[in-house]
Structures are given as C-alpha cells and as structure tokens.
Ligand SMILES: Cc1cc2nc3c(=O)[nH]c(=O)nc-3n(C[C@H](O)[C@H](O)[C@H](O)COP(=O)(O)OP(=O)(O)OC[C@H]3O[C@@H](n4cnc5c(N)ncnc54)[C@H](O)[C@@H]3O)c2cc1C
C-alpha cells in the first residue's frame with residue numbers, strides 16, 4: 001500500500017496491536033504497524049505461517065530448557081524479557097545479566113515475548129472476566145483504586161473479546177462469589193463448548209467441592225468450576241455471532257450475527273484457525289496443533305490491502321509538536337540481522353498513534369520520549385499475579401500431564417469482605433504435576449536413576465510417583481504501588497543503543513497476608529483429599545522468597561504484566577483516560593495491560609482485549625470527526 005500519512009500507526013503485533021489493526025483496517029482505515037520481531041515470523045499467508053510455526057516447534061523440541069521463550073528467536077537487537085535471567089538478588093546489587101535491570105529488593109519474575117504475535121505465542125490462554133467489585137476496590141473495600149469505568153461499561157466489549165479469542169467454556173458453570181444474575185446476559189454462551197475437565201479435576205473435585213474451610217474465624221464453602229479458555233474445542237451451536245463491525249452511523253462497534261463470514265479476500269472465514277485441543281499439554285510455550293489462540297490469528301483477519309507492516313523495526317522515540325502537543329511521528333531503528341547491531345532509522349507518520357508494545361516496553365518508550373507523563377505515573381504501579389504454589393502426592397493415581405495447564409479453578413476467594421484485610425486470589429488446579437516447582441518429571445527420572453534404578457524398575461517407580469503428583473496455585477492479586485516501577489538509565493542500553501527497562505519491585509503486607517491465608521486453606525484441601533504435602537520454599541535459592549510472621553513463602557511471576565500507564569479519573573492521577581487515550585496528547589492511544597489500574601484475580605488478557613476493542617471504537621470515532 002505505502003502511503004505518506006497513514007490513518008493510524010501501531011507499535012507491536014501482539015493481541016493488543018492486532019485487535020486495533022484488524023478492527024481499523026476492516027473499517028477502511030489505513031494502518032502502518034511497526035514490529036520489533038523478525039520478518040519470517042509475520043508471514044500471514046497459510047503456507048508461510050505454517051512453515052514458520054513448524055520451525056518454532058522444532059526449536060522447542062531441541063531446546064534444553066523448555067521455558068516460555070524457548071521456541072522463539074532470541075533477538076540480540078530486540079531482546080525479550082526471559083525467565084532464565086531471573087536470579088536471587090544479593091545485598092542491593094542490581095542484576096544486569098538479562099534484558100531487565102533488576103534493582104529489587106525482589107526480582108520481577110515474569111517474562112514476555114518480542115516477536116510477531118507477541119506474548120500470546122507462549123501464553124496459557126485462560127480467559128476469565130474480572131468481577132464487578134474488581135472495578136471499584138476503593139469504594140467497596142477501601143483498598144487500591146477504582147477504575148474510571150465499570151464492569152457493565154465493559155460488558156459488550158468482553159463479548160467481542162470472547163469472539164475474537166474464540167473462548168471455549170460453559171457459562172452456566174461460571175459461579176463466582178456474589179456476582180449479579182445478569183453477569184453474562186440472558187442466554188449468553190461462549191463461542192465454543194468447554195474444554196473437558198481432566199480426570200485429576202474430577203478426582204480432587206469429589207472431596208473439594210462444597211468443602212468447608214475455616215479462615216480467620218470464618219467458614220467458607222469451596223466450589224470447583226470449569227475454566228473458560230482460548231483454545232479450540234467444538235463450536236457451540238447456540239452461539240450466534242460471526243463478526244465485529246464498525247457501524248459508522250451509530251458510531252459503535254457491534255457484534256453481528258452471521259451464518260457464514262468471509263475473509264477480506266473472499267474465502268470463507270474460519271474464525272478458529274488451527275485444530276481442536278487434543279491434550280498435548282505443552283500450551284506454554286507452544287501448542288503443536290495451533291489449537292490455542294495466538295494474536296497472529298487476529299492479524300491474519302485484518303484487511304491486508306489496508307495494512308503495511310515493517311518488521312525488525314524497534315520503536316524508540318515519540319516526537320511531539322511543541323505547540324499543539326500532538327504526536328508527529330514515531331522514530332524506529334531498523335536492524336539488519338537479529339545480532340549485527342547495525343541499523344538504519346526511520347520515522348512512521350500517521351494521524352493517530354497507538355502504542356501496543358506491552359506494559360513494560362510502552363512505559364519505556366514513553367519515558368525515553370518524555371511523553372504522556374505530566375502525572376509522573378508512567379512506569380509506576382507495575383503489578384503481576386503472585387503465584388504461590390503448594391504440591392503433594394495423592395494416595396491414588398490422578399494421572400497429571402494431560403490436557404491444558406488447567407481446566408478447573410476454585411473461585412471462592414476471588415471476592416469477599418476479606419479483601420478489606422488481605423488480597424484476593426484464584427486457585428487453578430494444575431494439570432501438569434510438579435513441573436513448575438521442581439521440574440518434574442525430568443527431575444524425578446534424574447533422582448531415580450542416580451539412586452540406581454533402571455529399566456522396568458525405573459518405569460515402575462515413575463508410574464507409582466509421577467501419576468500421583470498434585471499441584472495447586474494461589475494466584476494472588478497484587479495492589480498498585482507507585483514504588484514498583486519501570487525507569488530508564490543511560491548506563492543501561494541494549495545492543496542497538498535503546499534503553500533497557502530498569503525495575504524496582506517489592507511486595508507489601510496486603511499480599512503477604514494472602515500467602516499466609518492461602519497456605520491455611522491449602523492445608524485444609526490437602527487434608528480433606530489425603531494429600532501428603534511436599535511443599536518446600538527454599539530461602540537460599542528461590543528468587544522471590546519472602547517472610548511473613550516468621551514463616552517463609554515463595555511466589556513466582558504469572559506473566560501478567562500490568563499497570564505501568566494506568567487509566568484514571570484525572571490527568572493528575574493517571575496516564576490515560578477511560579477511552580485509553582493519553583491525557584496529554586490527543587492523538588496518542590496506549591493499549592495493553594499497562595492501562596489496568598488494578599488486577600483482580602482473572603488473568604488479564606481478556607479484560608485488556610475488551611479494553612482494546614473499546615479503544616478501537618474511540619479511535620474510529622475520532623477519525624470520523
Ligand atoms: C507464560 C505466560 C502465560 C500467560 N498466560 C496467560 C493466560 O493464561 N491468560 C491471560 O489472560 N494472560 C496470560 N499471559 C499474559 C498475556 O500473554 C499478555 O497479557 C498478552 O499477551 C499481552 O499482549 P500485548 O499485545 O499487550 O503485548 P505483547 O503480547 O507482549 O506484544 C507486544 C508486541 O510489541 C512488539 N514490540 C515490543 N517492543 C517493541 C518496540 N520497541 N518496537 C516495535 N515493536 C515492539 C513485540 O514484538 C510484540 O509483538 C501469560 C503470559 C506469560 C508470559
């Protein structure tokens with residue numbers, strides 16, 4: 001296409017950037033996308049994308065450490081945050097070996113992926129909505145902050161996000177604490193039937209469903225429910241929508257009912273590209289049959305003739321007009337290979353600019369440009385779900401290591417009066433044994449072999465132990481804290497001279513109390529199920545080991561990077577308004593989890609995608625003016 005002045009320039013091809021690109025190009029707007037990853041990763045035709053994907057799978061099979069970024073190119077000129085770089089911090093000395101500069105006192109323990117499709121290439125795909133009270137924590141519980149919009153404001157956009165991702169789930173089973181009867185709307189169903197719950201879920205559910213647990217002199221009755229997720233199952237015949245369209249006369253995005261929908265090239269649109277989930281259990285980092293949603297599926301549905309993508313283009317500076325404050329261009333470095341450190345530069349120009357480079361990168365680019373930061377909130381309030389794990393052996397075999405990471409969760413502590421005292425959490429039942437805390441089953445095999453077991457005896461030992469491994473998560477909501485932040489420092493630059501993110505990070509008492517409370521609940525679940533507890537938090541080696549009331553706990557990052565350019569009520573307390581637009585620059589929108597003022601207990605991407613559809617609607621309104 002190549003035009004001098006595009007309607008919109010977008011930075012990043014993750015789900016946030018892809019949703020904006022798809023919605024705007026389908027509405028007839030011209031879009032230029034800058035993407036830091038390699039050209040090969042963005043092949044959008046069927047053959048090219050299949051070949052690239054197969055290469056990722058091969059790389060994953062050959063990788064010694066099967067971590068989230070292992071299938072994808074490790075770009076020296078556009079590095080990704082990687083979990084392999086997380087280390088315990090010593091005596092206030094920053095950790096500088098990875099892309100992040102970690103100043104502590106605790107290391108920030110989540111990663112993301114720079115490359116076409118972004119972090120959805122290796123996400124798990126859990127797609128829960130937030131609860132109404134999550135949007136008004138200050139009003140209801142006198143904690144954290146309120147959002148400038150409510151659950152009801154976001155509800156139509158949640159439905160768009162669920163279509164876009166192709167959510168599989170059962171609405172009638174979504175019974176969360178204290179939600180209103182019309183939480184989903186009358187007769188609403190998800191686009192696909194639920195993913196079958198695992199055998200493990202059913203066995204643990206027998207003694208956990210309706211189990212009464214005591215906590216702080218109160219009794220709670222636990223429930224176990226199926227988890228909605230972005231992976232293909234059987235399309236739900238009762239689902240009526242087929243596309244999301246811009247209605248120019250009503251100035252609204254809306255879901256449309258269609259029996260058959262078509263791609264811009266006229267071919268029949270298969271909204272759920274890829275096979276059905278067949279339980280391979282490697283969703284993080286890669287699904288071999290593309291059953292799991294990734295953002296390239298959305299990007300493929302953009303109207304290609306209205307979209308130009310420049311790959312290997314790392315955005316690093318936003319230019320503004322001194323008088324109008326409008327953004328006039330985004331400067332980028334076009335690197336030659338992924339590790340030559342050689343580059344040329346360019347400036348992308350459009351009427352409206354959208355940063356969709358993920359929470360940490362967005363904040364970094366804004367700070368490097370001294371843009372959108374009159375409130376001094378850019379980079380602050382960095383949050384994640386703090387994942388405390390407990391693990392044990394059941395008496396009978398429950399056969400983990402089958403199916404997606406989790407198919408059932410305990411929602412009981414997602415909301416309630418206790419939030420005045422400590423943070424809320426959700427407890428997914430994990431289908432992948434002890435792989436996360438102790439690298440099972442590889443570590444079990446290693447241990448058995450070193451104790452002299454081989455052949456039949458080794459197989460029998462594995463069959464006896466690994467089949468009984470049970471793992472429970474407590475994913476604790478982190479509160480916004482202005483001191484937890486991304487900054488920049490000229491002494492820390494990457495290979496092509498761009499700033500590396502410098503992170504300051506800690507965890508307060510509100511969350512530590514939730515670790516204490518969740519271990520009390522875990523003990524009662526383990527006791528009811530006859531599970532022998534093997535949980536061990538290592539003060540010497542666990543990077544995020546914390547002590548509360550003389551008891552040690554370890555938490556891990558969830559990959560839910562949130563809060564660095566938050567939305568708010570006024571230009572003094574926030575970076576964007578409720579339309580996702582910068583308070584300070586009227587043609588700059590920020591999208592992604594960085595906009596979320598609080599985190600709630602749902603994995604953030606569905607909510608962020610709903611917000612992104614709302615941003616797309618606002619951009620279209622602004623262009624129409
Ligand atoms: C292991 C793991 C599991 C997860 N599981 C879940 C889950 O089950 N449910 C859930 O809701 N969330 C999950 N998440 C979080 C989820 O993946 C992210 O919230 C989501 O992918 C963020 O999307 P995004 O488009 O905002 O950013 P990203 O996906 O990170 O995309 C950013 C894009 O911008 C590009 N980019 C970055 N910097 C530049 C630059 N300077 N110039 C040009 N381009 C740039 C990148 O290459 C990339 O394409 C998980 C995360 C991890 C790490």
Ligand code: SF4
Nearest residue numbers: 277278280281283287
């Ligand atoms: S369980 Fe397997 S098939 Fe299903 S989404 Fe995960 S990796 Fe893909």
